[in-house]
Amino acid sequence: MLKANRHYLELKDSYLFHGIKLKVNAYLKEHPNAEILRLGIGDVTRPLCPAAVEALERAARDQGTFDRFHGYMPECGDPALREAIAKHYEKFGVKIDPEEAFVSSGASDELGDILSLFDPASPALIMEPAYPAYVDASVIMGRRVIHLAGNLENGFLPLPGLDMEADLIYLCSPNNPTGATYDKAGLKAWVDYANERGAVILFDAAYEAFIRDDLPHSIFQIPGARTCAIEICSLSKTAGFTGTRLGYTVIPKELERDGVNFNRAWVRDRTTRTNGVSYILQQGGLAVFSPEGQKQLEDNLSVYRENARVLKEALNGAGLWTCGGQNAPYVWAECPEGVDSWRFFDILLKDYQIVATPGAGFGESGEGYIRFSSFASPEAVREAARRLAKLAKG
Numbered sequence: 333m334l335k336a337n338r339h340y341l342e343l344k345d346s347y348l349f350h351g352i353k354l355k356v357n358a359y360l361k362e363h364p365n366a367e368i369l370r371l372g373i374g375d376v377t378r379p380l381c382p383a384a385v386e387a388l389e390r391a392a393r394d395q396g397t398f399d400r401f402h403g404y405m406p407e408c409g410d411p412a413l414r415e416a417i418a419k420h421y422e423k424f425g426v427k428i429d430p431e432e433a434f435v436s437s438g439a440s441d442e443l444g445d446i447l448s449l450f451d452p453a454s455p456a457l458i459m460e461p462a463y464p465a466y467v468d469a470s471v472i473m474g475r476r477v478i479h480l481a482g483n484l485e486n487g488f489l490p491l492p493g494l495d496m497e498a499d500l501i502y503l504c505s506p507n508n509p510t511g512a513t514y515d516k517a518g519l520k521a522w523v524d525y526a527n528e529r530g531a532v533i534l535f536d537a538a539y540e541a542f543i544r545d546d547l548p549h550s551i552f553q554i555p556g557a558r559t560c561a562i563e564i565c566s567l568s569k570t571a572g573f574t575g576t577r578l579g580y581t582v583i584p585k586e587l588e589r590d591g592v593n594f595n596r597a598w599v600r601d602r603t604t605r606t607n608g609v610s611y612i613l614q615q616g617g618l619a620v621f622s623p624e625g626q627k628q629l630e631d632n633l634s635v636y637r638e639n640a641r642v643l644k645e646a647l648n649g650a651g652l653w654t655c656g657g658q659n660a661p662y663v664w665a666e667c668p669e670g671v672d673s674w675r676f677f678d679i680l681l682k683d684y685q686i687v688a689t690p691g692a693g694f695g696e697s698g699e700g701y702i703r704f705s706s707f708a709s710p711e712a713v714r715e716a717a718r719r720l721a722k723l724a725k726g
Contacts, residue, residue, distance in 0.1 A: 339474045348464050348693035349373050355677075356687055369716045371643070371704045372687040374508065374661065376572045378635060380616070381628035384571060387619035391612040405608035408599055409435025409580070413614050416621040417580050426552045428582055434598060435609050435617070436579045439538050439566035444469040446534065446562065446581065448601060449594055450500060457498030459490055460695030461509050461664075463536070466502045467695070475500075481697040488512040488655055488664070492525035501526060503551070504536040506543060509694050509703040510664040511640075511656010513547050519554045526560035530589060533561040541570040541633055542640075543659045558584040562594070569661065569707075571620045571629045578609065578617045636661050639706035639713040646717035647704070663704045664691070668723075673702050684719045 352372055360366060380388075394400035408414070414430040421428050436442040447469060455476040458466045470477050478498055482488035488510040503522060505514040514522075526533050535551040543549055551561045563582040567573040583595045602608075619625045644657035647665045657663040667676040673690035680686040680702075689705070691698030706713065 337472070337474075339472050342471050343468055348689070351693075352677075352687065352689065356681065359681055366685050368681075368685050368687060369708065369712050369719070370687045371706075371708055371713070371716055372689045374569065374705045374707055375574050376569060376632075376636075376707045377709050378572055378632040380572045380576065381620070381625055381632065383619040383622055383625040383628055384616045388576075388612055388616040391615035394615075395612065402611035405611050405614065407602045407606050407608045409433065409609065410611075410614045410618070413618050413621075416618055417582075420621055421550065421552070421582075424549045424553055426550050428552065429585060432582050432584055432595060434581045434583065434602060435614060436564075436581055437609055438568060438573075438577045439536065439564050439579045440465060441577075442564050442579060442581050443534070443536065444472075445601075445605075446564065446598075447473050447475070447500075449592075449597055450532070454499035455497060456500040456502065457496060458502045458695075459504075461488070461507075461691055461698035461701070462502065462695055463504060463508050464694065470500075479695065479697075482507075482510065482512070483697060484653075484666075489514055489518055491518060491521050496525075496529075498529070499531050501531055501533045502536065503533055504538070505548075506539040506656070506660035507662075508536075508539065508660075509662055509689065509691070509698065510701075511658070511660035511662040512664075513543065513545075513659045516548050516554060519548055519551060520556075523551070523554045523556045523560055527556050531560065532587070532589065532594075533557075535561050535563045537563050538566040538569055539660055540565070541629075542637065542661055544637070545659055547659060552582070552584075558586055560587070562587070567617060567620055570633070571625075572632060573616075573620075576613060576616060578613050635710060636706045639708065639710060642710075642713050642717050643704050643706060643720075646720040650720050650723035652723070657706070661706045663706070665702055665704065667691075667700050667702055673699055676702050684722070686716055686719060 414433045417433040418428050418430045452474045456470045457478045459480045480490050482490050489512050540549040551557045566579040585595045587594045640657040643663045644654050647654050653666040655664040673692040677690045689703040691701030
């Protein structure tokens, strides 16, 4: 008799954002005329940059002609796009081989798929508050999860301890949900720990484009990272590809554990389990990395950065402690004294018609906090700031 993967039964009843959607829909059913300001889910609202749109349209037309039609793409990515990604890293002073860059259908997909490189018996260390998919993807694989608490005392940027036993380490910087961002010394501590233990860091760099201070954009800016880290990146937040789906993963050729070279293993995995990302999408990605595309997407990023500034200022003005919002698109706010995160979610929804994300949904360490996303329109953010000002008045 067939046996199911019963680890699915260990997952929470519903994914965090699905639960929020149900609550909001129930409220709208009772209040159909309510003007809801959605600052919860991290979905972008600015359209794709013109250079990407033109490339996507051109590539779609190519598929309708005999001489420019493209069938299967290389499973690991279009060589031209892999070259463009490698060149992009030069801006950070990082040299990678184009064959170390793997084109993916997005960071979320890759964060789950990449786990197939590692024995499920190897435990994963997840710093919380954390993007829920880190935990869920590990649970589905039957992997033991070690929870490391971020908190007010460590600035939501915990460092490794001698008593830790992690083989896989999830790092996200700038962090989702807190917006906290590691400096070079903080990342160096994790790189040194991983190399000493023989662990591997899965570095989620989905929000690196929001960094403006002198902070690392890539784990590979840290000496020693090439022997202990895999970096997973996305065009979703940087270039508005949430509905278009494109990302990339960097696996150094010298990264090996237990006799397995992970770069070669990932080539073997991709050539077995995928037929590559579509030609059309990869042409859009190439346009994003062009000088014109980079300038255009910066215009969109500047809008989200200003939104984050406005939200942070409004929340601070309401007397709430905040983190993030400066080098990240999220503002992490402490709930009013004596109010838990789901209760504060309800207050914001029912009394202010604002949707945020309860911190408890990001792990136990998130209780007592709430996340605001800057990916709404400037008009919605300014209106939210006006409403949030009333918090201070009780």
